[in-house]
Amino acid sequence: MDQGNTAFILICAALVLLMTPGLAFFYGGLVKAKSVISMMMLSFGALGLIGVLWVLYGYAIAFPATEEGTIQAPWTIDWNELGLTSLLEAGDGAYPPLAFVAFQATFAILTVALVSGAIADRAKFGSWMIFALLWATIVYFPVASWVFNFGLAEDGSFAYGGWITMGLQEWFGAGAIDFAGGTAVHINAGAAALALALVLGKRLGFQKGVHVPHNPPFVLLGAGLLWFGWFGFNAGSELAADGVAALAFVNTIAAPAAALLAWLVVEKFKDGKPTSVGAASGAVAGLVAITPACASVTPFWAIVLGLIAGAVCALAIELKYKWGFDDSLDVVGIHLVGGLIGTLFIGFFATDVGLFMGGGGTQLLVQAIAAFAVLIYSFVLAYVIGFAIEKTIGFRVKNEDEVAGIDTVVHGEEGYVLEGSRG
Template sequence: MFPHHAAPNGADTAWMLVAFALVLLMTPALGLFYGGMVRSKSVLNMMMMCLTSIPVVWVIWVAFGYSLAFGKDHGGLIGDLTSFPGLNGTFGGFSAGGASQTPVVGTIPAILFVAFQAGFAMVAVALIAGAVADRMQFKAWIALAALWSVFVYLPVAHWVFATPGLTEPNGGWISSHLRALDFAGGTVVEINSGASALMLALLLGRRNGWPKDPMRPHNLPFVMIGAGLLWFGWFGFNAGSALAANGSAAMIAVNTLGAGAASMVAWLIVEQVRHGHPTSFGAASGVIAGLVAITPACGAVTPIGALAVGAVAGAVSSVAIELKFRWRYDDSLDVVGVHFVGGVVGMLMIGLVGSKSTPGGVDGLFYGGGFDQLWRQVVAVVVVTAYAAVVTALIGLVLKRTIGLRADRQEEADGIDDAQHAESAYDFHVLR
């Protein structure tokens, strides 16, 4: 039964405490990033949807979520409810031969691994909020966050993150049987949330006036600050997934920097060529696209490969965000164009520019590895996309026909902040 008992490594534990904090920062940073993108009458609602992802996920995670994601494997599909209920078995310790022994995952305390992984689930839920901005009932959002965490996130997390020898003796089917590479959650977080976001956008329908009326970001400095904080947090997200203060973590941090930088440049070049102006909104979006793409690939590509991953992601996503106007689906804040598309790019690029010289240990097509790894990446992308889309659609339909999904259209017109929360972000009344 995992975890086993040992003395944690002090350096690894210190680094992972920092990485956990960085990952936790990403959810409120996303609230700032998304909050700046919406209109001023919706900013509080958007930030609330992001922030409430933290308590909703944590309660589920402690009660049974971690156990389902990382507990005893059942056919590579899901963990066991009885492995770690209430996080039993992940904390405490005993004395053996005078040395304190605690439950560990790898070389760090198991309870720290629990908290670190919870941060991934939190930000995955919050990402979906970008597709439903301006028009979803808050009570429906809370119900969706809970149900999606249980029925979509937890199974996919088990498929990918439950790996033999680290957290579970057998492991999930994507990591152990398919042997697709996804170092830090390109499928679990990005593709999962992106495919789900598309389904919810379709179920909710378009915002009043979209796409005819301009719905510009109300605060671009918020967007840029949020992007900067996300980039900062992403070092914990990716390099922390090495679970140790070692050379792998250092290389992954460098890849995370490089992909974000290359993606920003690529996005701005595409903007300049297509529209004549490089924008601050494009710069922020470009960084995020590159970070999304390098998430699965950060442990499988070289620093040069990371630049390629980022450049492709920035260029492709900058074009992909405009598909919603052609296909007429209202993905308010481009969750599909950035997170889904970026996640797919990152997963597939492993099959092209992966290198045996990295922790991933697999050569992609361009490094002489043939198509072997590429087809594995494709299968993982297709299956996770289909699963997330179908299950999210079912959850959305149930909520739509019970408590309702969409806010009243007059509430949307007047401002969802006031209608749903009885507050406004900005008070412009003159005091007398």
């Protein structure tokens, strides 16, 4: 067993887990002051719930134990054995499967938390937790299996896997490339966010310029924590401290840096001023876009991808005003659009297989199939789940509670209490 790789995976898992509190700060700064507790609690609620579900049955669904893809019964998993054995019985890259279980748990937690940004200022916490449970169970866990599940033969080669990777490989001669979760995480979460935004409807008084971030420093802090954790997200997906992880690491610097600059340039031409929130949003857009491509493009093309993602996402967030859906914190404009850009970019510029890099059009075709299959699957099921919750127990708070701010109504707390303001 390679202790270096084991330590690398465990450290990366801790980095990715930090992304969820980082997301809470990022989202919390973007809402109004009277909703900051509620917004951050949606992320922390996901952290608690999905962390438990992953151990109970999420891992069993996402990573079936047999070549036929049969889901293993959670009670049959010997967690102690997973901690003591290695994924490969032989080889220098061996590490305990339990390290992989931990790493993938943090992906599940973050993906669910990302969805919450579309329903800021107006969602009931209990209803959100029910949605998170159902959506994780029937959407995220299966989609994670489509993308991340793979089996290894004794010689270390792929033996079986999810249909997005190995299935498309058998059908088209090329499997979709999604190194760290452009489809499973960002397109998946972005599509669900769009569905929930449509189910819950617009915030009261929704129009451009009305809802402004109450705390840009929170947004910057959150973006910084996300970027920091994203090195574990991308480089850690190699599951080894090697040259591929180093390439993913460098690309995780280059793409978001370029996207940050591109967003600010678009902001300057569009609105006259570059903003701190724009800088943070641009960095996140670049991080989203490079996620699927971080190990398959050179740093130069990572910069190009970042420039495209930063500029396009800066324009895409305006679509909610033109099309009339209230995606409160731009999950659609950043994660769905950014995820699509990064996933399709691979089909054009991935080293050796991209359309413009010596390959044919097959890679672009399978990238598109993977992206839009996940988009449709997630959107439809998220809409059905959200609609059912809204029509039964209700998903949205009362109008008067939304106007007053839902922190005190839902959680009995205030984000900012001035000294002497209470008796």
